[in-house]
Amino acid sequence: MADYWSSVIMPMLEGAQMTLLLFFIAIIVSVPIGFLLTLAINSKVKPLSWLATIYVTIMRGTPLLLQLLIICFGLPMIPGIGEYLTIDRFAAACLGFILNYAAYFAEIFRGGLLSIDKGQYEAAKVLGLSKSQTTRKIILPQMFRVALPSVANESITLIKDTALLYAVAVPELLHFAETAVNRDFSIVPYFIAGAIYLIMTIILTVFFKWLERRFQYE
Structure with a gap:
């Protein structure tokens, strides 16, 4: 059991640290960018609104995996400037996740704004608020x-989508699970990886449920 722990479970836990690091970077950066995109879409400056809308449409309309492949492997192949666009794989993956999820959060926040009754703007004006x-x-x-329930769902999807790091050769949880499966010819590491993902999503779900209750009582 000790050998199995050191050869299989410990590397997978180390991979989970990379998974969590990507998750926190992506969520911390993409949420505010998503909010700024929402403001841009609703802007009265039409060119800005159009550009933000086009961006969100492209990022939501194409697969995240394709975007990661373009950023990691496609950009360095551009003639003339490709050598300046080559960045660390993990940094490239973070960039891909941030750009993609910012578009999704933008739509979530836009939906939240649309749900607010227009009469509240008038009432605030009557009360003398700027x-x-x-x-x-x-x-x-x-x-x-x-927007919080939708943000929670998107965050849970994000932590599962980190498995796409495997496709761009970043050593995360699934990478070490696949290595153990190929080495030991056993599917047990897959179940262990699934259990780790499940634990992370459960913790995230509990956190957002607590957050939703806090917002309800405020």
Whole structure:
């Protein structure tokens, strides 16, 4: 058992650290970018709104795996400038996840904004609140409350999508599981990997349930 722990489970736990690192980087950066994209889409500056809409459409309409392959392997092949676009695989993967998930979060936040009754803007105006005060104190709290369940679902999807790192040769959880399977000719590492993913998603689910309850009582 000790040998199995050191040769199979420990490397997989190390891979899980890479999985979690990518998750936290992607979620911390893509959420604010997604919110800025929402503001850009709703902007009265039409070129800005169009560009943001086109960006979100492209990123949501093409597979994340394809985007990762382009960033990791495609950009360095561009004649003339390819050598300047070659970056570390993990950094490239982080960039791909951030760009992709920012588009999804943008749509989630946009849906949250659309769910707010227009009458609340008028009521805030009657109360003498400025546009910035209305946005900060009334609109944004409600938007985040409405969007939170969708953000939770997207975050859980993100932690599972980190398995795509395997396709761009970044050593994460699934990589070490596959290595153990090929070495030992056993499917047990797959089940161990599945259990680790399940534990991570359960922890994330519990956290977001707690967050939703906090928002309900505020």
